[in-house]
Amino acid sequence: MTTALALRSQRDRASAVSLASGDEAETIAAIATRCLLLEIETWPKPGLVSHVDAGSHADMDADTFRRSAAAIQPDLLALAESGAQGSAMGRLRIIGLEAEAAMFAATGGVNTHRGAIFGLGLLCAAAGAKASGRADRTTPLGAVVTRLWGRDILDGPVLLHSHGGEARRCYGAGGARIEAAHGFPSVYEIGLPALHRGEQIAPGDAEAARVQACFALIAALEDTNLLHRGGLSGLHYAQRAARGFLDDGGVGTRDWRERAQIVHQAFVARRLSPGGSADLLAMTLFVEACEGASL
Numbered sequence: 168m169t170t171a172l173a174l175r176s177q178r179d180r181a182s183a184v185s186l187a188s189g190d191e192a193e194t195i196a197a198i199a200t201r202c203l204l205l206e207i208e209t210w211p212k213p214g215l216v217s218h219v220d221a222g223s224h225a226d227m228d229a230d231t232f233r234r235s236a237a238a239i240q241p242d243l244l245a246l247a248e249s250g251a252q253g254s255a256m257g258r259l260r261i262i263g264l265e266a267e268a269a270m271f272a273a274t275g276g277v278n279t280h281r282g283a284i285f286g287l288g289l290l291c292a293a294a295g296a297k298a299s300g301r302a303d304r305t306t307p308l309g310a311v312v313t314r315l316w317g318r319d320i321l322d323g324p325v326l327l328h329s330h331g332g333e334a335r336r337c338y339g340a341g342g343a344r345i346e347a348a349h350g351f352p353s354v355y356e357i358g359l360p361a362l363h364r365g366e367q368i369a370p371g372d373a374e375a376a377r378v379q380a381c382f383a384l385i386a387a388l389e390d391t392n393l394l395h396r397g398g399l400s401g402l403h404y405a406q407r408a409a410r411g412f413l414d415d416g417g418v419g420t421r422d423w424r425e426r427a428q429i430v431h432q433a434f435v436a437r438r439l440s441p442g443g444s445a446d447l448l449a450m451t452l453f454v455e456a457c458e459g460a461s462l
């Protein structure tokens with residue numbers, strides 16, 4: 168069986184590839200890693216780390232994220248292979264925890280990609296399931312995650328001391344688990360339409376399209392990182408600021424970089440960091456790469 172996967176961007180995208188089954192898991196992991204790197208190579212992203220600056224963070228920079236992405240690529244490969252083999256959630260969780268350990272070893276204990284390991288990892292497993300024929304090739308990756316692992320995602324062990332756990336207890340926020348169990352609605356309903364809108368209003372500028380998607384995700388998401396650092400008022404401030412940028416024309420105006428940078432600086436001044444939105448940007452790029460190409 169052959170699967171076509173393509174990274175569809177004008178400047179940064181890899182060219183379309185057509186794959187025999189043996190190569191598919193490797194290619195899925197390579198594309199996922201590339202999407203993590205593209206997320207970092209996107210600026211300005213409010214409060215977030217990029218190749219330009221460290222945003223609201225004192226303990227990590229772009230190199231920390233690059234090391235982290237390289238360290239977890241073997242685990243993303245293992246997740247794609249496990250999906251192809253029909254593994255249950257218990258096996259995926261073990262690989263996910265190994266990926267978290269590899270991340271912490273590569274970053275000296277800094278949490279760069281826990282959310283991405285979880286969400287992108289599940290999408291890699293779903294892509295593996297599709298490539299092997301265990302899931303229908305026309306079913307969106309998010310729906311494959313819901314069908315194969317949705318119930319077990321929600322029943323998984325709760326982390327008692329995570330920032331997300333506190334946000335859930337204090338504010339009732341759903342977070343990464345609900346997002347995954349429901350098939351990544353933020354990717355399909357927010358990230359992808361905004362990426363396409365960005366391509367329309369800033370033709371030929373792939374970074375601008377990613378910025379448009381990032382702002383749209385921040386405007387809509389209940390990001391547990393924003394709740395952790397800024398409480399409810401921080402979350403609402405961030406959502407309003409991102410919405411304001413989009414309402415003023417997003418990346419479709421000549422001065423969009425300056426306007427986005429002002430929002431970025433305002434987040435930094437408040438120590439706000441929408442890490443969940445950054446993860447969902449990488450996942451949006453991954454889904455676009457896998458599903459945007461005509462198969």
Ligand SMILES: CC(C)(COP(=O)(O)OP(=O)(O)OC[C@H]1O[C@@H](n2cnc3c(N)ncnc32)[C@H](O[C@H]2O[C@H](COP(=O)(O)OP(=O)(O)OP(=O)(O)O)[C@@H](O)[C@H]2O)[C@@H]1O)[C@@H](O)C(=O)NCCC(=O)NCCS
Nearest residue numbers: 263278279280281282283288329330331342343391442443
């Ligand atoms: C199920 C887990 C994801 C448990 O996670 P947790 O209980 O922590 O729950 P969440 O907060 O819901 O999610 C975890 C991370 O997901 C990102 N995220 C946040 N909001 C959302 C959202 N609405 N939708 C989707 N994803 C979201 C976010 O990740 C990013 O932030 C991380 C940095 O966080 P942190 O260190 O707390 O933040 P700082 O501000 O930097 O801290 P200080 O400097 O202030 O100290 C970074 O990782 C980004 O990726 C959330 O943090 C999961 O962890 C789990 O169960 N794992 C086990 C493995 C597994 O089951 N894998 C499945 C197969 S792969």
Ligand SMILES: Nc1ncnc2[nH]cnc12
Nearest residue numbers: 215216217279442445446
């Ligand atoms: N670019 C970024 N900056 C801060 N936290 C993040 N989590 C995932 N990507 C991130």
